[in-house]
Amino acid sequence: MSSVASPAWSQNVIQELVVTAQKREEALQDVPIAVSAFNQDTLEKAKIDGGPNLVIAVPNVNFSKGNFTGYNFQIRGIGSKLVAGSGDAGTGIHLNNAPLLSNNLFETEFYDVERVEVLRGPQGTLYGRNATGGVVNMITAKPIDEFEAMIRGEVGNYNTMKLRGMINVPLGDQFALRVAGSWLKRDGFGDNLVTGNDADDRDLFGTRTTLAFNPTDTFHAYFLWDHFDEDDNRSRIGKQFCTKDLGPSNVGGLGYSAAAGGLIGQIQRGLFSQGCSATSLYSAGALGTVNSQATLGGLFGALGGFQTGDAYAGKMQTTNVRDIESTFDPIYQSTTDIYQFNVDWDLTDELRLTWLTSYTDFDLYTRQDYNRYVPSNSFNTSPNPVNAFAAVPGYAAIYAALFPGGVINDAQNKPFNRFTTSDISSAYTKGWSQEVRLQSAYDGPFNFNVGGIMVRYQATGDYYVMFNTGTGYYQINNLFSTGNPNCIGAAPCVSIDPNYEPNRVGRNYYDAYGPYDLRSHAFFGELYWQATDTLKFTGGLRYTVDDKEVENHQVNLGIPGVGIAGPIPGTPDILHVEFKETTGRIGFDWKPDLDFTDDTLIYAFFSRGYKAGGLNSPCSGGQGVICGPPTFDPEFINAYEIGTKNTVLDGTMTLNLTAFYYDYQGYQVSKIVNRASTNENIDAKIKGVELETVWQPLQGLRLNAQIGWLDTEIG
Numbered sequence: 001m002s003s004v005a006s007p008a009w010s011q012n013v014i015q016e017l018v019v020t021a022q023k024r025e026e027a028l029q030d031v032p033i034a035v036s037a038f039n040q041d042t043l044e045k046a047k048i049d050g051g052p053n054l055v056i057a058v059p060n061v062n063f064s065k066g067n068f069t070g071y072n073f074q075i076r077g078i079g080s081k082l083v084a085g086s087g088d089a090g091t092g093i094h095l096n097n098a099p100l101l102s103n104n105l106f107e108t109e110f111y112d113v114e115r116v117e118v119l120r121g122p123q124g125t126l127y128g129r130n131a132t133g134g135v136v137n138m139i140t141a142k143p144i145d146e147f148e149a150m151i152r153g154e155v156g157n158y159n160t161m162k163l164r165g166m167i168n169v170p171l172g173d174q175f176a177l178r179v180a181g182s183w184l185k186r187d188g189f190g191d192n193l194v195t196g197n198d199a200d201d202r203d204l205f206g207t208r209t210t211l212a213f214n215p216t217d218t219f220h221a222y223f224l225w226d227h228f229d230e231d232d233n234r235s236r237i238g239k240q241f242c243t244k245d246l247g248p249s250n251v252g253g254l255g256y257s258a259a260a261g262g263l264i265g266q267i268q269r270g271l272f273s274q275g276c277s278a279t280s281l282y283s284a285g286a287l288g289t290v291n292s293q294a295t296l297g298g299l300f301g302a303l304g305g306f307q308t309g310d311a312y313a314g315k316m317q318t319t320n321v322r323d324i325e326s327t328f329d330p331i332y333q334s335t336t337d338i339y340q341f342n343v344d345w346d347l348t349d350e351l352r353l354t355w356l357t358s359y360t361d362f363d364l365y366t367r368q369d370y371n372r373y374v375p376s377n378s379f380n381t382s383p384n385p386v387n388a389f390a391a392v393p394g395y396a397a398i399y400a401a402l403f404p405g406g407v408i409n410d411a412q413n414k415p416f417n418r419f420t421t422s423d424i425s426s427a428y429t430k431g432w433s434q435e436v437r438l439q440s441a442y443d444g445p446f447n448f449n450v451g452g453i454m455v456r457y458q459a460t461g462d463y464y465v466m467f468n469t470g471t472g473y474y475q476i477n478n479l480f481s482t483g484n485p486n487c488i489g490a491a492p493c494v495s496i497d498p499n500y501e502p503n504r505v506g507r508n509y510y511d512a513y514g515p516y517d518l519r520s521h522a523f524f525g526e527l528y529w530q531a532t533d534t535l536k537f538t539g540g541l542r543y544t545v546d547d548k549e550v551e552n553h554q555v556n557l558g559i560p561g562v563g564i565a566g567p568i569p570g571t572p573d574i575l576h577v578e579f580k581e582t583t584g585r586i587g588f589d590w591k592p593d594l595d596f597t598d599d600t601l602i603y604a605f606f607s608r609g610y611k612a613g614g615l616n617s618p619c620s621g622g623q624g625v626i627c628g629p630p631t632f633d634p635e636f637i638n639a640y641e642i643g644t645k646n647t648v649l650d651g652t653m654t655l656n657l658t659a660f661y662y663d664y665q666g667y668q669v670s671k672i673v674n675r676a677s678t679n680e681n682i683d684a685k686i687k688g689v690e691l692e693t694v695w696q697p698l699q700g701l702r703l704n705a706q707i708g709w710l711d712t713e714i715g
Contacts, residue, residue: 019117020139022526023097023126023449024439029645032538032589032603034120034658034690036706040141043110046704051106051136058118059690059708063106065237069366069425071106075120076660077686077712078133082632082668083677085459085516086548086577086614090635092123092131095138095226096340098358099128101457101518102429104228104336105138108206112166112180114139120690121660122609122639124583125540128453128522132609132637142222143168143176143212160186174215181207188233190322192329194374197233199324204230218346226338234332236366236425239321243285244312245294247273263386266309267302270294287317289373296510297421297467304473305383305390305399306406311375311419326369327413327420333365350442354451360431370421370465379406379417389476402475402485410468411498412509420468424502427461450525457518464502465510471496474508474558491560504564507556512617512676513564519547520612534591538605541584546612550575554618555676568618568627577631581610599647611635611668617676628678635681638663653695662686683715 017028021035028037036058038048048054051073052063062074072079073091080089093100110116116138123131151165166180183205188198206228213221247269250256256265270293279286289312292298301307318325343355383389383399392398403409406417413420437451474494475485487493488505497506504511526540552575556565567573587605594600613634643658666681688710695703 017115019115020097020137021117021119023437029599029647029654029656030601032587032601032605032643033123034641034643034656034660036118036120036692037115039115040110040113043113043116048110048116050109054116054118054136057704057706058120059692059706060120060688060710061118061708069236069364069427073106073133073136075118075134076662076688077684077710078637078662078664078667081670082679083670084614084617084632084679085461085514086518086550087668087679088130088611088614090130090133090611092127092129092135094127094135095338095358096140096224096342096356097137098340098356098433098435099455100338100358100360101431101455102336102360102362102364102427102459104230104334104362105136107230107334108204108228109182109184110138111164111182111206112141112178112208114141120658121641122583122585122607122637124544124609125524125526125542125585125607126449128524128542129455129520129544129546130611132611132635140208140210140224140226141166141178141180143170143178143210145170145176145214156186158187158189160184174213176212176214178210178212179208181205188322190320190324192233193318193323193325194327195329197329199233199326199330200235200322201232202230202234203232204228219343220345221341221343224338224340224342226336226340228334228336230332230334232332233329235324235330235372236332236368239317239324239372241281241286242276242288242290243279243283244288244291244310245273245275245277246291247271247293260386263308263384267293267386270298270302270310287319289315289317290371292375292419297419297469300467300469300473301379301419302384302386303388304469304476305385305387305395306379306403306408306469306472307419308380308384311377312371312373313376315373315376317373324369324372325374326372327374327416327422328367328369330368331366333363335363337361350440352439352441354435354437354439356433356435356437358431358433360429362427362429362431364427364461365424366426367422367424370423370467375418377418379403379408379419381406392480398476398479402479403472408468408472408475410466410471410508411496411500412464412466412471412502413468414500416468422466424462424464424466426463427459429457429459429461431455431457445530447528447530448525449528452523453521455518455520457520458516460513460515462502462504463510463512466502467509470557471508488562490562493562494558494560495562505562507559507561507565510555510557511564512555513551513553514615514618515551517549521545534593535588536590537586537588539584539586541582543582544580544610544612546579548577548612548614550615552618571630575615575630577613577615579612579634581634583608583610597646597648598651601645602642603644604642605639607637607639607641609635609637609639613666613668614679616678625674628673628676629680632668632679633666633681635667636665638665649695652697654693656690656692658690660686660688660690685713685715687711 078090119135149167154162163183168178188201190199256268273291273294275290275294292311341357435453439449440447479485481492486496488495522544524542529537552567585607589603641660646655664684691707
């Protein structure tokens with residue numbers, strides 16, 4: 001009888017992952033930065049399918065979708081709390097070290113990647129603008145000089161079908177081609193209770209083609225084309241909780257008007273409502289509905305006599321958070337093409353020149369029911385006697401002729417006899433970047449990494465809010481002023497767009513439109529001093545220039561005329577801001593020889609980060625209207641961090657600990673001022689601790705733990 005010996009600890013040693021967190025290849029445990037990295041095998045085993053799932057594997061990371069098609073990927077509490085076409089995210093998103101200002105990395109799935117790196121803390125010195133929170137860098141798998149192929153399919157509930165594949169083909173001695181792809185299709189997890197169709201399904205695919213050129217051992221280049229396409233009924237945002245606010249029962253002890261049988265008082269109380277009350281998500285009424293009288297569409301409903309009171313009176317939402325009541329199924333369409341060309345050229349044994357060119361073409365179109373629940377009552381078949389046109393002789397007959405059966409013929413929302421609102425959020429962007437870096441690998445104590453980058457980014461798109469009460473109200477006014485309720489032309493006509501897909505010709509809907517142009521360039525460098533065999537000092541500086549321009553178009557809702565409105569009188573046609581800032585970091589890392597660890601790294605750094613300011617969204621002009629400030633200021637962060645990385649138990653465990661303190665100045669947050677997103681700056685203090693550990697006690701068994709503690713204070 002023979003016995004099998006237990007596997008030695010050395011057989012379970014955790015393999016080192018090589019990363020480029022400092023834009024040079026280093027073992028993960030040797031990088032003096034709080035960074036988490038995952039190769040393709042780890043991603044699959046940990047079920048990290050895409051960007052949002054990184055929250056389960058990285059401490060102090062949060063992810064949420066925004067209302068206007070964007071997302072908020074927060075690292076240590078720093079992300080994107082602002083809404084502006086000229087605004088920037090607080091987390092830098094990179095593909096193969098190239099910045100992506102518009103991307104689908106958090107809709108698409110990770111496939112055929114070499115690794116995904118998440119760097120926590122300000123990374124502005126090497127990675128540049130808008131990395132005040134950190135960086136997510138996806139490194140794709142590159143062609144190799146051997147043939148290999150892979151295909152993997154999955155099926156699951158909700159008719160889920162997922163397919164991933166890759167083929168790598170050598171093309172002679174100097175070229176190699178790698179083609180990879182991913183496809184996902186599934187039914188929705190919820191239902192649209194109005195149409196009976198699935199809600200929030202997925203139908204998307206991605207492909208990536210990479211051609212490598214390696215003519216010598218010292219020259220390496222590749223060309224990459226990454227394509228993403230999605231066309232499904234994804235909801236742009238989740239269900240919105242609301243405890244209905246009926247409005248105060250009195251104002252300063254004064255009651256509302258009792259005239260017209262209390263109808264005037266009903267309208268008055270609605271005007272003082274906030275729509276939703278500030279209550280707990282766990283309160284009994286949290287799945288209620290907004291008081292439509294507090295909305296702009298509700299105001300038009302009262303002015304035209306369409307609606308008596310709240311359109312959603314007594315209405316409660318379904319308790320299933322995935323189910324919606326939408327007049328139509330949501331539309332989510334996105335296409336992205338990324339082209340990259342990278343050259344690594346070893347000029348000598350000690351000097352490497354890197355040139356990285358990237359171009360991104362990004363299109364996004366989303367459309368959905370604004371509230372995603374249907375009213376509890378219909379429009380009046382004859383106008384509410386309390387309305388803006390009550391003094392017009394024969395208005396009741398005019399109303400009945402224009403809106404038979406209470407139906408408003410609104411092209412963007414289609415004919416309905418109930419309060420109907422929808423919105424469209426779209427974006428069409430083009431981005432270019434050119435980066436050149438020179439880094440050294442001398443045997444002596446000093447080395448460096450220096451470079452420069454230029455970024456050009458152009459974006460346009462619209463945010464439409466379309467409500468049939470507004471169209472009906474302007475149709476009435478047009479009839480009285482021009483004789484044609486659906487006129488299109490100069491004042492006094494308020495043009496009514498006849499198209500289901502609005503094309504900016506109409507002024508019967510809200511349209512935030514302001515094409516944006518960014519020009520940015522920076523010069524950066526880091527110097528490394530190996531003072532002793534175990535002690536290294538790092539110092540870096542970056543000088544950044546951000547130049548931003550936005551076409552100045554006031555919101556044209558209700559402004560007589562046709563098409564896009566001009567600037568608010570007294571303001572320029574082009575709004576322009578420029579920021580010039582110097583940032584950097586300084587610190588050390590030390591590798592002491594300790595008896596109780598196999599390998600230890602201790603590091604401490606001070607970093608100063610920066611994120612540019614910008615231009616606020618266009619405001620609606622008019623007499624007595626107070627708009628928010630036209631611009632908002634940059635963010636600045638002074639970050640202090642100390643950490644240690646340890647390998648213990650004969651290489652079978654890694655144990656990393658980090659502590660940090662942030663003095664944050666000018667954090668950018670949004671609020672609504674006169675129906676426009678307006679950004680302002682606040683100060684904050686942030687401190688926290690992070691623990692990451694991996695233990696592999698047996699071959700094939702790995703235990704992971706990531707723990708984060710965060711304490712924030714708003715100034």
